Amino acid sequence: MLGFGRTLVEVGRRKCEAGTGIEVNTGRPACQFRFPTSDFRLLPIVALLLLTSCSPRIYPDRGQFLKDGDPVPTVDLNYYKSVQERPGQDSTLAVAMAISGGGSRASNFGIGIMLGLEQISTGDGQDMLDEVDYLSTVSGGGFAAGAYVSALYDHQFFNRAEPFSLKQYLGRQIREDMAYPYTGVLVRANFNPVLWFSLADDGDALERSIDEHVLGYRRRARETRKKPQSLQLSDFFVPAGSPAPVRFPMHITNSSTLNTMTIFPFTPDILSRYRINGYTHRLNKTIRDTLDPFSVPLAVGIKSSASFPVLISNTTLCSKYSPLRPFLPLIDGAMTDNIGYYTALQVLKQERAPRKVLLIVDADAAGNRYTFSKKEGAVFSLRVMGRLPSSGLDARRATLVRDIRDVCRQYGITPVFFSFNALLDGTEAPLPEEIMVKEEQKRLIWMIRRNQPFGQSDRQILYELLTHIGTKLTITDEEQELLLYAGQLIVKMQEEEVKRTLKKGKVVK
Numbered sequence: 001m002l003g004f005g006r007t008l009v010e011v012g013r014r015k016c017e018a019g020t021g022i023e024v025n026t027g028r029p030a031c032q033f034r035f036p037t038s039d040f041r042l043l044p045i046v047a048l049l050l051l052t053s054c055s056p057r058i059y060p061d062r063g064q065f066l067k068d069g070d071p072v073p074t075v076d077l078n079y080y081k082s083v084q085e086r087p088g089q090d091s092t093l094a095v096a097m098a099i100s101g102g103g104s105r106a107s108n109f110g111i112g113i114m115l116g117l118e119q120i121s122t123g124d125g126q127d128m129l130d131e132v133d134y135l136s137t138v139s140g141g142g143f144a145a146g147a148y149v150s151a152l153y154d155h156q157f158f159n160r161a162e163p164f165s166l167k168q169y170l171g172r173q174i175r176e177d178m179a180y181p182y183t184g185v186l187v188r189a190n191f192n193p194v195l196w197f198s199l200a201d202d203g204d205a206l207e208r209s210i211d212e213h214v215l216g217y218r219r220r221a222r223e224t225r226k227k228p229q230s231l232q233l234s235d236f237f238v239p240a241g242s243p244a245p246v247r248f249p250m251h252i253t254n255s256s257t258l259n260t261m262t263i264f265p266f267t268p269d270i271l272s273r274y275r276i277n278g279y280t281h282r283l284n285k286t287i288r289d290t291l292d293p294f295s296v297p298l299a300v301g302i303k304s305s306a307s308f309p310v311l312i313s314n315t316t317l318c319s320k321y322s323p324l325r326p327f328l329p330l331i332d333g334a335m336t337d338n339i340g341y342y343t344a345l346q347v348l349k350q351e352r353a354p355r356k357v358l359l360i361v362d363a364d365a366a367g368n369r370y371t372f373s374k375k376e377g378a379v380f381s382l383r384v385m386g387r388l389p390s391s392g393l394d395a396r397r398a399t400l401v402r403d404i405r406d407v408c409r410q411y412g413i414t415p416v417f418f419s420f421n422a423l424l425d426g427t428e429a430p431l432p433e434e435i436m437v438k439e440e441q442k443r444l445i446w447m448i449r450r451n452q453p454f455g456q457s458d459r460q461i462l463y464e465l466l467t468h469i470g471t472k473l474t475i476t477d478e479e480q481e482l483l484l485y486a487g488q489l490i491v492k493m494q495e496e497e498v499k500r501t502l503k504k505g506k507v508v509k
Contacts, residue, residue, distance in 0.1 A: 063322045065260075065274065072262045074346040075252060079269040081238040083133040084353065085246040088126055093502070094353035096134040098340035099141030099361040101306075101333065104475040105466070105483065106363035108178050110137075110144030111170070112487015113361045113418050118166050120491070120498055128498060129166060132359070133351075135251045136265075136344035138333040140471075141361065142253045142302040146214045147174045149251050149298075153231060154216055156247065158223070170484075177213045179480050182473035185209045186312060200283045203303060203313035206473075208282045211299035230281065233301070234294035237268050252347075253301035254333035254340055258314060263336040265343045266301030268293035271317075274328060278318025287318055304330040306473075338364065341404055349411050357501050358408060362419035366397055368467040414501045422490045423463040429456035435464055441478040448485045462486060 066072065084091040099110040120128040135145040151169035166174075189195055189205035211230050212218040220228040236251050238244050255264040264270065271293035278287035281297045304315035309331055317328040333340070341360055348356045373379075396403075401417065408415045440461050447454065454462070466486055469479050491498070 061324070063324065065321055066262065073270055073273045074263075075265050075267050075343060076269050077347060077350040079237075079240060079267075080250070081240055081242060081244075081246050083246055083250055086248070088124070088130065089133070090122070090126070090131060092353055093131055093355045093357070094133055094348060094351035095128075095131045095357045095359065096136060096344040096348050097132045097145075097359040097361065098344040099135065099137045099144055100339045100363050101139030101141055101471075102363040102365065103140040103471040103473050104143075104178065104182075105365065105469045105471060105479075106140030106361075107143035107147070108475060108480050108483035109363040109466075109487050110141050110361050111147065111166075111174060111178060112484040113359075113491055114144070114148055114166055114487075115170065115484065116488040116491025117359075117498075119488070120495060122502060125163075128502075133249050134344060134347050135249055136254065136340040136347070137251070137302075137305065138254050138338055138340045139306040139308070140363070140473075141340060142251075142305045143178065143210070143214050145251050145253075146210070146298065146302050147177055149236060149248055150214065150216045150231065152248050153235060154220070157220065173216070173219060175480070175484075179475055179477070180209070180213050182206060182209060184474070186473070199285070200280065201313040203307055203315060204280050204283050206306070206312065207280070207299050207303035207315075210302050211282060211297065214302065215299055230297045230299060232294065233266075233268050233296050233298060236298070237294060239268075239294065250347075251298065252343055253298075253305040254337060254343055255301070255304040255307070255315070255330040256333055256335040258329040258331050261335060263333065263342060264304075264330055266304060268296070271296060274317075275319050275321040276317045276328065277320050280316070289320070305333045308332045308334070339400070345404075345407060345411070345413070348413050355502075355504065356411070356413040358404075358413050358415045360404065360415060360417045360419075362417065364397070364419070365467040365469065365471065366394065367420060367463070369394075414504060416494065416498055416501060418487070418490050418494065420463055420466050420486070420490075422493055423459045423466075423486070425493070427456045427459055429460050431460055432457070435461055437465065437468075438478075440465060441482065445478060445481050448481065454489065 083089070084094070099113075100106055102109070114129055117128040117132070122128055122131055135149070137145045148166065151166065151174060152164065154169075154173075155164045162168075185206055186202045189202035192205070195201060195205070215231045217228060217230055236248050238246050250267075253266045255266060256262065257264050264274075276293065276296075277289060277291040278285065279296060279300050280286075281300055300315065304317075306312065307314045307330065312332075315330040317330065319326055319328050337343075339360060339362060341358065344358055344360075348358060404415055407413075444454075444458065444462060444465070446452075447458070462482065465479075465482055469475070469483070475483075
């Protein structure tokens, strides 16, 4: 192709040189050769061929962090003091809770599940929520776990005398934080001229908002009247051998590496393995040659786990691993595991407790997707592209429950599933032909506030209302009310199963 382009130019040059005579107006040699209009149209094609036909070059580099087939780094519990050292913990029981992605739908449903677990007593003044040692979250699920651990932190930070109650903190701060319109933060950031001329972006603005609301930075600043410190990984991960006490469960947010699409648990040992030495927090960039991974703010992990491709700018960490490629781009953890169960399983497999329980909170709205379509024609390409980011995850859902059960059986772990599907268990009521959303929301909320029992038909309608709440970072008061209630209702429906898991393998004194 390159030869064709050169030949075309050479032919033109020769014909021009063969021309005779002088042009009257210009005095330049007359040229007999002229490109017809059709020939000029070939010029872009010729140019493209010239560019694409150049001999390619390869610059060999064996600096990949993961070679093909290498195991992906997972959390190493030997790096930390045991969470079983928290006061009042049953060291014979290890509980991990995985909370899925799903935007505000997942965050509010996750809080509802935790409120329900708080109502299940395990004896000695403890409840099932107290026994949760690990929180493995993805995207919106990170907001729920972040609000919970922030409430635990605030309870000790302000030295409140009464026993901790998530229900009390729901009205005090969590309900408002879970209803905050984070979508507005992203929109405003994209129209902020200050960010146009900096490396900060809408994702960084979201990170600051998560820190201020979900993790309580603004609240503590208001109550103490001074600039507080953001919650750091060191508040939830205590180095092995450290004299510091273990006060809270471990909150592990899960992201995905953009270039290799591998799971990235946001923990100090993983940050150390990747040799991370920089991040952006509250729109300010921090780079240190000797960065302490325990000092990295939790908000950075929550935001990186929620960086859904295209809609939210990815998170970029700095790394010393490769001088040629000093940046690590991270995106939504949903791209590798939208439930968060993989990391939860990894930590439970390392636990020495004889009883191990995995609580899975699945807020996926797959129940409202149809296999068939009403249209015969080809689907618009952009719509197909919109499905691609989550296509792999959706494909795995068909075997998800079975796969989790199989792995849990191998390692002596008891799984308990909390999902919207539980509302349909044993339901024989006919499906309504049409649901008026606003009217049914008001009716069900009226029943909830008056402690009216939900019948099978009510559960059918509640299921439809919940699964048709979009994956977004904003929510209405009615949607939030139903999600919070649904979480508690589903736990109540499965209370006996939860209690059986607690008794399984328990030594009777």
